[in-house]
Amino acid sequence: MLSKKSKLWVTVTMIFLILMALISIGPLFWVVMSSFKTTKETMRDAFALPNSWNFDGYRVALDISPIFKFYGNSLVIALSSTLLNLVVVSMAAYALARFRFKGNEQLTLLFSSSLLIPVSALLMPIYRIWMTLKLFDTRLGLILVYAALGLPESLFLFKAYFQSIPKELEEAAYLDGAGVFRTFLTIICPLAKSGLATGAILQFLKSWNEFIFALVLTKSTEVRTLPLALNYFTSQFTFNYAAMFAGITMAVLPSILIYVLLQEQVTSSMIAGSLKG
Amino acid sequence: MKISKWKIAAFLTPCILLFSLVFVIPMLIIIVTSFFDWKAGGIFNFVGLNNYINAFTADKRMHQAIINTLIWVALQATIHVSLGTLIAYLLSMKVKGWKVFRTIYMIPNVISSSVLAVILVNVFRAKGGLVNGIITKITGTTFTKNWFFDSDSAFITVTLTWLIYTGLIVIIALAGFMSVPEEIIDAARIDGASDAKLLFRIKLPLIRTVLGTCVILAATSKLTEFELIYLTTGGGPGDMTINLPLYLYKTSMIDNNYGYASMMSVVLVLFGVICVFLIHRIFRMNEADI
Incomplete structure (x- = not known):
């Protein structure tokens, strides 16, 4: 029974x-x-x-749409924003995790409050500022936005990692006469490698897949990213489904490949990123 | 060791600059200009609360956008999270092939949602679409419903497209279920607790904060949803599937009505803050107990 x-x-x-x-x-x-x-x-x-x-x-898809150019743009933008995010945020996270100074807590609170902001709310002002700063329709413009969008998540991830490293290691380095920057680069960063990798994977996927800021902040095909190119597929390939499906397949392939290769890391990054947020 | 002020500043300044450029200054701009009539061509006049009053009294489109957004947030935060939690629970029993299932469920979450939107447009296409193809196969008669563009199915079809994102909730809830200590479960079993009792009395309360996180993720993802509407129905037919981000996009980028768009941004941010605050209270998320 x-x-x-x-x-x-x-x-x-x-x-x-x-x-x-x-x-x-x-x-x-x-x-x-x-x-x-x-x-x-x-x-x-x-x-x-x-x-x-x-x-x-x-064949038709590659004829109509310069997909490899879009691949290149997406790759350059995603990699650069990941690198920028990693350098800038890890330094700040280290300072917030280790240094005692006035306003430390307030600063942490300010950074974390940005998690509450639905990013689409910032579309218009960012577009206006980017126009003024001549960042509109440039790769650098997207790189800056993407690096910042992942800022709060990376900050918490990195900060938690730095805090889990025993202080004695740094103190020993200081006694040996190493400066703060050298200690950070040669002692702390290697120890926090897996934390930094987690943040980097998250940041890369986020930038690689981002659509709405690419739509608003670029217009020429020169700097167009892959997700944005999809926007034009439906109109470019009307009545040629075979070409549209081929285009979609080529667009989606890299993400799937990354996921299959780095499956465990991607999954744990996403869990870590969400729980911190 | 004492670290000099300028060194601390050197560590922090790049991050503060980037943060200010993308978050702080834009926030200040939307708050201030939401009280202005600001349009393309140099129009910039203080109008007090007029944008807000107009939005909440006269603007039918705004009403539709708010109602849709809130319905979708509510559906997502309840049904979607429940479904994800249920799947996670089943997987946590280590059914055959649970790791394979976990891998498959995650795939839609690693690909760009714009890719997914274009895929779904084709899946629900009237002619040559997958869904109609299946229905035609089963019933034997040609079925040509235009799922995204018929007014009786557009809303529900857009809602259904989000089913595909359950995977993220699944892996987070699954990590939660896995973190429940074995000893607690064993002890409860010895006391004669049934599976159902174990789930509702012990496991779910223990992973409360994880579930709260899932609800926040699900709710806020719907507050910012854009691609899956913009690239499928575009908000139509009429304004049936418009939401706040889409209306915001149209107001600022197509109508160039910046002041009004700022007001909508402020409303959107307020919704976000209220959502997170409420969910925190409901799930008592600041009282950790694992």
Whole structure:
């Protein structure tokens, strides 16, 4: 009796979990699969497997849209913003974690209060300031915004890490005559490596995927990032589904690749980042 | 060891500059200019509370945007989090392949939501879309509903697209379930607690703060939702699926009505603060007990 009941439970649970898995990756899988179909095939039966491997979609997509340029832009912007965020925020986090000075707590509170701000609220003023500073439609403009958007999360992550390092190590370094900057660079940062890596992964994914500021702060194809390029796919590839699906597949590939390669780190970064926030 | 003031300043200044540029100055701008009639072409006049009064009395579009935003925040904070917690609970029982499921559920969270939006536009497309394709297969008759653009399905379709993001809640709640000490569970089992009792009386109360975090994440993500509306329905048909960020975008970037947009930003920030404050109270998040 009991085993019968639990068997039923296991089956129901499995069906439910598999259904949710289908919802999670079914659409993505379908797009990748359809990118190898001709538009005609997709129109006739959206659900069927491709008859043969057809790469026309990819050829057309690469013809119409300079996807590799967008890859490059996204990569440069995401990497630079991650680096900037890492340097600037880790220094501040170290100061807030270790130095006693007037206003330390108030400053920490100020930084953390930015977690309460829905970032889309800041669109217009940032756009106006960026216009004035001639940062509009530049890569640097996006790099600065992205580095700042991840600031509160990185700050808390790094600060917690620095605080977990025993003070004795630094004191020994100071006694040996090392300065604050050298101690920070050669002793603290290597010890906090995994914390810094966690923050960097989060920051990279955030910048790589960001859309709304890219939409507002850039306009030329010169600096366009990958997520923003998607905005134009629907109009560029009307009635050529094969090309659109090929474009989407190429756009989504790097994220999936990073996730598959660094799965454990990405997952734990996301948990850490959310719990700090 | 005493560290000189200028060295402390050297560590802090870059971060303070960046923070001021992107958070502090923009915040000050929206607060001040929300009391101004500020439009393109040099119009800049103090109008007191007029923007606010106009928004809450006359502007039908604003009402729709606020109502939609709040409905979506509420749905997300309740149904979405419950679903994620349920899945996390099932996975925490270490069912067969739980790690594989966890990996799969996370995939939508690592790809750009603009990519996902464009994918979903195609999934729900009237002709050649996945959903209609499946329905046609099952029923045998050609089904051509335009999910995102028919007025009877647009709202619910936009709401449903967020189902795909449950994965983040799942992994956070799962980490919470995993952190419940084995001894407590063993002790409760010896006392004869059933699975249901164990879940509702022991596990859920113990991971309260984690769940609170999930609710905050879910709620605030809906306050800032943009891509999945802008790239799918664009707020339509009519204004059926408009929300605050989308209206804010249209007001500032298309109508160039900056003062009014600032007022909306202030409203959005207030919503954010109230949301987080309420959730903190409901989940008693500052009383740690694990």
